Amino acid sequence: MCGGLLLGSGASALNVRVLVASAPQLTVRVAAPAPAPGGLSVPGAPAAAPLPAQAWTVGVTGAQLTLNGQTTGSATLYLPPSAGSVVDIAGKTYRGGVQLRAEGGAVQGINVVDLEDYLRGVVPAEMPASWPAAAVQAQAVIARTYVTARINPATPFDTCATDACQVYGGVAAEKPQSDAAVAATRAQVVAFGGKAASTFFSSDNGGFTASSAEVWGKDLPYLTAKADPFSAGGPRARWQLEVPLGRVQEAAGNAGVRVGALKSVTVTRVSESGRPLEITFVGATGSGKLTGASAGGFVRALGAPATRVTLAGLNPLVLSGSGSGHGVGLSQYGALGLANAGYSHLHVLGFYYPGTQLATLTGRAGAGDALMAVAALPVLPLEQVWAAAQLAARPGSVQ
Template sequence: MRFLVRCGAVMGSLWLLSAGGAALNVRVLVASAPQLTVRLPVAPAAPAGPLSAPLPSTLAPAPLPTQTWTVGAAGGGLTLNGQPTGNASLYLPPAPGQTVEIAGKTYRGGVQVRVQSGGVQGINVVDVEDYLRAVVPAEMPASWPPAALAAQAVVARTYVAARLNPAAPYDTCATESCQVYPGLSAEKPQTDAAVNATRAQVVAYGGRAASTYFSSDSGGFTASSAEVWGTDLPYLGAKTDPFSAGGPRARWRLEVPLSRVQAAAEQYGARGALRGVTISKLSASGRPTELTLTAAGGTLKLGGAKAGGFVRALGAPGTRLTLGGLSPLVMEGSGSGHGVGLSQYGALGMAKAGYTHLHVLGFYYPSTSLGTLTASDRAAPVLAQGPALPGLDLLAATPGAPQ
């Protein structure tokens, strides 16, 4: 790889577009460590004379040899195999069919390595559609119906489109803090098909990519963005979700020992022996917006995100629940995750009932439109807003009755 061997590709800024302007790339932080191993394919040199006869079609082409680099940091710059490069950032652009191994995992596309806090960040630079080929099967079982997988593909594409930012060192990460992105090994034919079938489709609102939050199971009632995060978005409201009924966490019950409740309460600021935990305020979706912790040292109220954080600290898979007792504290609830936006088990239910992925998106993100994401000659993608996504009348939205 010429740029690494000669250390001649210093990145002042990384554009979202490939050299030819045809691909829309996303930069994914996939590794961060004192030093990283990067393996790159080495392209064969062009022959000096006339081309030889092609190999018979029955013979598979030999795999390209690879070159391994140990990338470290010293004196504010990168080192390659222990030798200083004089650069704080190096970049191998993505090319069609190219893969790269970063910290033991193989990814499509190219790689940027950069110094950060005395260590090295490995950033996979990959076409957004290739990125989704690994994200969708990591976020939803590939065995699920095509309509559910297609909805997840659009949601995932929209999620990352809203985060493309050429001014930042990278756009997104590869963990649950962003979207899970395991690389090439996660790809499946069924989810590849879903990505291809929805190519460039995004959920749009007001001419921009919508905030397509999603969770595992709404528990029969979606949560609003206002009650969970304090941000009121008109297409992320609380409403009945009759499709989320068949998940493994549709109904659950936990008995939490007092010792664990006491420890959690102290972490949230309670003083002295705990005497009671009650829900003092409930949202329209049936989730606590305020908890009251009564202890020997006084009464403590936990509101907003702290209320949900407290019950999750006790092991609750979701926050749509009731509380009872104290020793043990009995938590009974439904659903899994924060409940905002698309419910994955709800998407499964809708797909089984015959709804399309557009119906799924229209139900969980009402008042939004189907947009198209394209590259441009600028350092940002273009989003063309299309038709409104179909809505569902809940009174008529019964299994077997797609609209």
């Protein structure tokens, strides 16, 4: 590890800054046997009392960080990444370096890591590395695209390590198969209009992709509703949920429905993808409706794994559904089905993000000239997809 902890901040081109920990106190360890001359030190400390090279306890006093109990006089510390460097932050090992920030009485641990090394800890955390190469390669490209669109030097960090962003497990998550998928797709991203596309994905769309407009009220031309015959083999391809009336009443109230004691809850309008666009509530004091994204939010509030559902009864309210997740963009089980049918990762991407292009990163991520278009992604005619799905479903096909 070259260098020590430095006052300041910053990340170089194609580095990603990932918030991996936040606590009143963090332990940071590095692999270097000793700090470089003039490196790790606490401002104002005697020159004869260097800090340990292997482990630092980082705390916060007021708006300043402390190192092993001594005030640094700064709100930030930065250990830059170098070739092959690793760092432990709060007990987990990550490639690259670390930036530490005092924020709201806590220490933020931000892993500063090369984009491709970052993906090595993301892809197997989001999709089984043992799946066919085409599926894992597609996941690598959309993960790279997702974070490329979020790199912003003006913010304290670019992304987080949980499913609120995309899951990042660091070195412990890495697998040879997913490493190979990251390497095989190096620098590849999905682009639209010269920018990184919004590559949303979910586990299983239940046989029909949802549009971004119906789920979030944001209409993107490449995130549309269409049949997906490959996304039908997941563990939640079909499910049923029974919800007691009391919980239904509570969820309706939380959504702003005020109709008194409920007498019926019915889906009165559905989207093209078969998801509720309007749910009507009849109660003792009147009736009310939830529409658009609010209708889907009510379904999720009942504990449903997805919103492609039908409703029946009232006490309990029976939800019969298919799939898992929001259903927008790539379906991971659909990607598995397409890969098993022999399609490449480019076909997978072209199917789930029609009208987009394959591009490569050429400059500083987040900059306007960072992408260079390579070619339009292939679009599969739906008839061809259905035929391939039927073939893949025959006895003896690879699953």
